[in-house]
């Protein structure tokens with residue numbers, strides 16, 4: 419376990435866990451948290467043993483958005499733009515991680531917290547969770563790339579409504595809209611998240627990475643005609659790996675068994 423000022427991280431059995439940890443301010447993101455998250459992501463981007471990354475907070479909050487008090491000290495657009503862009507770039511890198519990413523939301527995920535959710539492949543949420551793009555309530559827009567990702571995830575009409583009204587929705591509504599993928603009982607929340615995450619941990623880490631590459635290429639507008647090559651390369655890469663050879667040999671050995 420690695421305890422920083424604003425994050426707690428650990429890696430075990432192919433799963434990397436990142437806890438947002440500023441409980442006194444409902445895990446609001448300040449520039450120190452951005453720097454610590456950049457540090458972790460830079461290291462984990464290189465870690466081919468990681469098959470899943472889980473982002474989570476605590477019972478009360480996943481993340482309450484940007485640290486309103488700290489960011490209010492910044493007055494001009496010239497000064498705030500690089501801060502917004504920095505976090506937007508970081509969320510883009512999270513969305514491009516080669517492993518599966520899961521936002522595990524127990525309490526509130528609002529503003530930038532909801533933008534973080536949209537940068538992950540899956541959102542698991544407890545029955546008590548609430549989500550909202552509440553930026554409009556303080557008369558700003560999303561600054562971290564969350565609007566476009568939300569539109570991709572839940573479609574234009576629902577996204578525009580959430581973004582402009584700043585409504586906070588409960589987990590059932592979020593599931594209907596496909597912002598949340600699974601609703602989880604609040605008790606033993608993280609254990610249940612772990613069971614979900616473990617599905618993606620395979621003997622061959624290449625499989626998840628290959629399908630994630632396909633998903634990212636599709637999202638980035640790669641023409642369908644390119645996928646014959648991409649998928650053939652991925653499959654050929656897996657072909658040589660020991661896990662494939664052994665799996666086929668196990669099958670053939672059973673077939674040839676004399677009873």
Ligand SMILES: CCCC(=O)SCCNC(=O)CCNC(=O)[C@H](O)C(C)(C)COP(=O)(O)OP(=O)(O)OC[C@H]1O[C@@H](n2cnc3c(N)ncnc32)[C@H](O)[C@@H]1OP(=O)(O)O
Nearest residue numbers: 442443444446482483484485486487489526529530552553
């Ligand atoms: C700049 C990037 C774009 C954005 O993220 S814009 C959206 C920014 N976020 C917000 O406006 C959310 C503000 N917070 C809230 O509405 C509520 O605190 C929230 C998250 C619903 C939680 O409600 P409760 O559980 O009742 O907790 P509470 O209000 O008593 O808060 C506990 C302490 O945490 C503080 N806090 C919560 N969210 C914060 C934030 N985002 N930035 C800075 N401080 C924040 C809050 O001021 C309170 O502090 P204190 O204990 O009174 O000293």
